[in-house]
Amino acid sequence: MKKQIVGGLAAIVALAAMGPAAQAEFVPSRPLEIAVHAGPGSGNDVFARAVIAVIDKEKLSPVRIQVANKPGGGSTTASAYLASKAGESNVIGVFTNIWITDPLVQKEATNTLSKLTPIALVITEPGLIAVRADSPYKTLADFIAAAKEKPGALKQSGGSILARENILRQLLIKETGASWNFISFPTGGERLAALLGGHVDMMILEPGEARDQVRSGKIRVLAQVSDTRLEAFDAPTLTEAGFKIPDLPQIRGIVGPPDMPADAVAYYSGLIEKVAKSPEWKAYLEQNGFRSTFMGPAETKAFIATYTDQLRATLVAAGVKLAD
């Protein structure tokens, strides 16, 4: 069964790669739904709405597009929703890292990303390792040294243990031999409040979130989690700071339901590519410090496969209990 689906996917991807010229042009005739895995105001929700705003402004779609919030169980409710729409072509979803990690850890989460139809990879988001402005740590090396001195005494605030900030922590711990605590908070607001209130020592946050906190002198950025530096922040990348950590980007992309018709896949991939090239989209990325990393269906599929292996290995190394 699994093989059949994968085979089917490969065929779809192969067809899609042949380009729109090879088949009848798909044009959506019903309103399009974009499923996101969290409530209004969450990172994914805002991302989906930003995509829609650009599509509306550039008049790229003949049909109305709406966000369908499917919160619950990390990404599982949203991926189950997409899986239930097999073969349809008027619903797509926004996936991120946890669409890969959730099924690795939860045995009930059976709708893996590989069962869905990859359409495009859209952006990667750099992260910033930050401390409070009055913290004694001026560099990441200072922080690591202090964490080595008192193992477990320093604290980092973050979300789920499957989120990128914890995986990065595990990698840093493995690389340096230091150790510190990771404390989960469900919302970004609480994580930031814990840092600003001095209840935790460090946090990895998004560039958009960090910019004004840095400008108003509340926090200091120690290092950037990114392959190249963001100009807006005066801090080295992890590699520049001397830490050999594999690049684990926070990704956001678009998937469709299982067995989505190939012409629809090609259409949506083309739509997203037009969005990615528009000046409004570039302004949005600039404002939030995101990186454009557009990939078509075939590339996205390959990327997901390699990235899944990489994340699985990291989780295992971090001692997280996996489902199988």
Place this chain on the structure above:
Amino acid sequence: MTVVEGLLHGFGVALQPGNLLWCFVGCFLGTVVGILPGLGPAATIAMLMPLTFSMDPAGGIIMLSGIYYGAKYGGSTTSILLNMPGESSSVVSCIDGYQMARKGRAGAALGIAAIASFIAGTVGIVALTLVAPPIAEFALSFSSPEYFALMVLGLALVVLLSGTSLLKGLIALLVGLWLATIGTDLFSAQSRFIFGQPQLLGGLDFVVVAIGVFAIAEILGAIERRAEGQLIPVPRGLRNLLPSWEELKACRFAFVNGSVTGFLIGVLPGAGSAIASFIAYGIEKAVSRRPEMFGHGAPEGLAAPEGANNADTGGALVPLLTLGIPGGGTTAILLSALVLWGIRPGPLMMQESPDVFWGLVASMYIGNVMLLLLNLPLVPLFAQMLRIPMFILFPIIFGLAMVGAYGVSGRLFDVGLLAVFGLIGYAMAKLDYPSAPLILGFVLGDAMERAIRQSLMMSQGDLSILFERPLSATMLAGAAVILLMPLVGRFNRSRLQALQEGG
């Protein structure tokens, strides 16, 4: 810019005809959304956000915020009339609000809810205007140990002062706490108590549990007592449509309590308006000279939580506007709207975007007056709804409940759960178990478990973190006093009795 200059500047922005119109549109939509269970302000704001992008940011945020605080006004309507809370913050309003309605005082209850909302909502904005930056610093001093202590205090106030049977109340509370653990554990990313159902990975939704246990159970009970003819009596005459002077006088302290408690708890990013309303109710009952009236239609038992959940709005905007920290779902969507306009709320917002900041603050004063004028005339209209005969009203309530449950994430599974919780609520009523502690446990359980586990992670397993921090120690001591007080009272009473018998 001083506060007075800022506010004058803000009124200059908010009183422009266009912005006045947007303010009204927001308040009106908010009221509608608040009345309909299941459709929350966050989803509504998200839906309307694209329309506001072509507007000027001040007008846009004035309208979107109007939806936010307007929904709090409307939220009490279904709680009072149908025992159906649309949001976690209006659960407590059901307790005494619905009982008032059952006594034929539905009009009075709606009126008190509107007045309490207006007073506390306005006090919340005054506080936001005057003390935002210092109070934001206070909010940051709260961390997991303080949140845990706050919730213990809330539980102590509500549960242990309540009810005829302490044991039954405690059992209901524990079941509620357990229900809150169903789903994916934040700390280990593992599932708990999901019985192999992937649909339960996200946990139970508040709307499903509360509407089931309160509204569905109530209707099932009413169908059984069909002889009564009417779910609740229709208020007759003008006198029964308005709160009486005695009722308003009984609420004097509740207005103050609701305003202060609601604002202070609203400021805390990890608390939320449900906790604010529970604690305001608990305080009201603790200081009341007639605590036995609570749960049987005490107007002050409605005014306190209803006020608190409106003052909470002013409070919740403090960390959002001055620190850039959203406290909950609705403030998070307001934040993303501001960001999409290119405005980052935070310490620099007051200087860099005075139009938006002060325009919003000033518009909220205006919005609150609009909401009062909008809601008071609706009171007789809604009270008349009770005239609808049961064979029409009940299917409507069932329909509303099912739409509300389905609306949570668009799954029929949740409608099934609604039926299950309706039956649980019905059984509890039959066996004389109070349902409020179950809901309280469910609402607080998740946050409380998180707070204690975060605290212990911070202290590496050392419980003394709860007692070493002054704020959390004070609140825990308060909770202990509340728990021990009835025992001391009983001891004194029995001693007096013994003395009298001896003498």
